[in-house]
Every structure is written in structure tokens, then in C-alpha cells.
Amino acid sequence: MSLVLEHATLLDGTGRDPQPESRVVVDDGRISRISRSNGPSAPKGARVIDCQGRTLMPGLLDAHVHLASLDLDPVAEVALAPAVIALRIARQIEETLQAGFTTVRDAGGLDWGFKDAVNRGLIRGPRLFISGPFLSQTGGHGDNQRPRTAREPFHAIPGLTTETILADGADEVRRAAREALRRGADQIKVMASGGAASPTDELDHVQYSVDELSAAVGVARGVGTYVLAHAYGPGAIQACLRAGVRSIEHGNFLDEETADQMLSQSDTYLVPTVITYELLSHLEAGNGWTADNVRKIRQALTGAYDALGLAYEKGLRIGSGSDVLADMQGEKGKEIACQARIMGAMNAIVAATRTNAQLLRMEQEVGTLEEGKRADLIVLDADPLANPDIFGQANHVRLVVLGGEVVKDLDGGTPATALPQQGRATVPSGG
Numbered sequence: 001m002s003l004v005l006e007h008a009t010l011l012d013g014t015g016r017d018p019q020p021e022s023r024v025v026v027d028d029g030r031i032s033r034i035s036r037s038n039g040p041s042a043p044k045g046a047r048v049i050d051c052q053g054r055t056l057m058p059g060l061l062d063a064h065v066h067l068a069s070l071d072l073d074p075v076a077e078v079a080l081a082p083a084v085i086a087l088r089i090a091r092q093i094e095e096t097l098q099a100g101f102t103t104v105r106d107a108g109g110l111d112w113g114f115k116d117a118v119n120r121g122l123i124r125g126p127r128l129f130i131s132g133p134f135l136s137q138t139g140g141h142g143d144n145q146r147p148r149t150a151r152e153p154f155h156a157i158p159g160l161t162t163e164t165i166l167a168d169g170a171d172e173v174r175r176a177a178r179e180a181l182r183r184g185a186d187q188i189k190v191m192a193s194g195g196a197a198s199p200t201d202e203l204d205h206v207q208y209s210v211d212e213l214s215a216a217v218g219v220a221r222g223v224g225t226y227v228l229a230h231a232y233g234p235g236a237i238q239a240c241l242r243a244g245v246r247s248i249e250h251g252n253f254l255d256e257e258t259a260d261q262m263l264s265q266s267d268t269y270l271v272p273t274v275i276t277y278e279l280l281s282h283l284e285a286g287n288g289w290t291a292d293n294v295r296k297i298r299q300a301l302t303g304a305y306d307a308l309g310l311a312y313e314k315g316l317r318i319g320s321g322s323d324v325l326a327d328m329q330g331e332k333g334k335e336i337a338c339q340a341r342i343m344g345a346m347n348a349i350v351a352a353t354r355t356n357a358q359l360l361r362m363e364q365e366v367g368t369l370e371e372g373k374r375a376d377l378i379v380l381d382a383d384p385l386a387n388p389d390i391f392g393q394a395n396h397v398r399l400v401v402l403g404g405e406v407v408k409d410l411d412g413g414t415p416a417t418a419l420p421q422q423g424r425a426t427v428p429s430g431g
């Protein structure tokens, strides 16, 4: 049966002006026709949804999530019962789709099993691109061992909680990258600089060497994928660029020289994650979140908007990531409002739709509303160009369609608890 969305204000994700009184027809999971609503009447027998006064746009993409993050303190996280961990992660996946994100890239931590559960229709989630375990040097951003002690190492719960493979030297990195791929990673995540949540390092520390990063890139390219790297400062970002890392995450201390280097490479993206610093900077120390974490987060926030402004001014390819952790999982959409402050709402929306789709190499399939593309779309009850804050409030996302299937309908009473139909199991999520 066809699905027809009528009388919508169409924001197609390409950056062009909204088109009033639009009609989008969906057949067999794809957009078959886009026209004006005053044209010939909708196909017979179709389900028609009136979108009068509403904005219809592509489903959102978030290029930097951590859907397995339940607690800022990794020790508290692994102390939870395994069943509780699994069910809470499942809920985070479902709520991400309900918030309007139809495709997300997990930037480390989410196990392949959750992607399999989505593909099997056990839970309803967005298309998932997972990175599996982080690759980190000893004492690096992914090393959760207690600092300055020689006690037993930190143990994640395999298949459930966020795991790091500690790898030093090109050979170990190569092996770790192959291991991540073996476990189902769609792309490889490396820690190239210090980070705010890690116990041993500083933000401006350069971690992996060019040699080590090149080893990961070589493994990734061998199977047709790429590396994304956590990197804050010029030294770390430049090492990534020399090694061929495609996706630079955070980049809070990007400088002009480094931005020019990024610009000179043909297929490099910056994925700012401003909202996570905004949210975490309000936290005081406690519950496993240390005074050091507080200091480093506030330091990272000072660079976040300047780096984004520089990247925008230079014309870098800017994606959109939230990097929200633990109980902030519901705030993913607020990244768009953060970016809008610097780039304007339209460019921030394009970053979270078309550009993120290019970053994920899914631009032929999703990211814009065009005839022939997969029908991943959302309907909003307010104008996101006038008020991009609405992306942070799931109740403004009235309708979510994933691959032609209505998975949320706040006005039509679609049973939110119904399992997706069997056919969903054959829809590849994650390319």
C-alpha cells in the first residue's frame, strides 16, 4: 500500500528553501514521487497523512553516538546486572529512533549483537553503523584502568558494555583493527588524542603516531571502510590527516593551519559534538565523575564553538554528532541547535542530514528527500528553521517513517509496541 504525505512544508535536506503544499508518495519503502499537493489526486487505496502546517524532512542522522553508554563511571556501568544493561541499551536504541534519528553511527561501544537485534526486528531502532570496541594506546583516551596504579586492569562485559582494545605499535593496532572488524564493526574508531572522560591524559596530548594510525587506515581500506578518530588539537588532527583518517571527531582546538590541511584533502570530514560539552559542563564532581573530568570538559567547551566557526568559515565538510552519554541520551537533537548558533539553522540541518549521509557513504540512499531514495522521513509540528531547539524535544517529532514503515505516529495512534513486520529483517541497516 502506498503512503502519501499531503500538504506538507517540505524541507528536503539539500539546503534549498522549504517548499509549501508538497506531497510525497512512498511505495515499497522508497520515495516514488514528490509533487505539489494541488496536482492529480493521491493514488487510490493509499494511506494518506495530512501534514498541513507541518514540516516534512529527511530522518535525522547522528554521526557520533554511544548507545551503550549508561553511566559516566565505567566501573558503575559494569556493576549493573547484565539483563539490566541489555534492556537499557535496547531502550536507548528505541528512543533514538522515536526522537527522529533514522540512521546513527555509533562511535564506539555498541556491540554487533544490538545491531543484529534491530535487524531481526526484536527491537525497533535506526539504521546502525557500529564501530565496536575503541582502539586506544596504553594510558590513552580509551584506557579505563585506574591511573598511576598497577592493579588489575578494567574489564568490560563482552557483548554488552563499552570495550577498548589497548594496542601499542603498528602491529598491535593492525591486529586490533582486524579484531574490531571481525566483531562486526562497520568502521574503525581510534583514540588519537587525550580526552575529557579518560583518567590519565590531557586534551592536548597527541596519542597514536602516524605509523599506528596508518596501520588502522590500511586495515580499514582493505575492506572498503574508513577510520574515525577522536582528536582535539592540531598535533593529533594533523597526524590523522597524514595517516588518511577520514572522519575527525570533536576537533575542539582546530587551528587555521590544520583547517587548511583538512580542506586540501578530498574526503575528510569534521564531526563537531558541541552539545555533549554544553551538557557535561554543568556537572560537578561526584559519582565517579572526577574533578579532573570536570576541568577538562570545561576546557573542551571553550574551544568547541571557535573550532566550529573556523571550520564553517573555511568551508570544511561539517557533519553532526551529539556524543551524548549516560542519562543525556535523549538530548541528541540539541546538537543541531548548537551548530545553528554558528552556521544558521539551515546549514545545521543539512549537516545532520545530507552531509552525515555523505560521511556514512549513504548519500545515494538517505539524507535528502528525493525520488528513488529510501523513505526515511520525519514530520515536525513546528518550524525547525525558526526554532531548531525543537529537535531536542521528541514530542515535536510527530511522525517517523523508516524505510517506508511508520514507526511513530503521535497523531494516528500507530501501536508503538507492535513488533516490526517480518520483512524488516531483510532490510540491511548499516549499508
Ligand SMILES: [Zn+2]
Binding pocket: 064, 066, 107, 323
Ligand atoms: Zn565519543
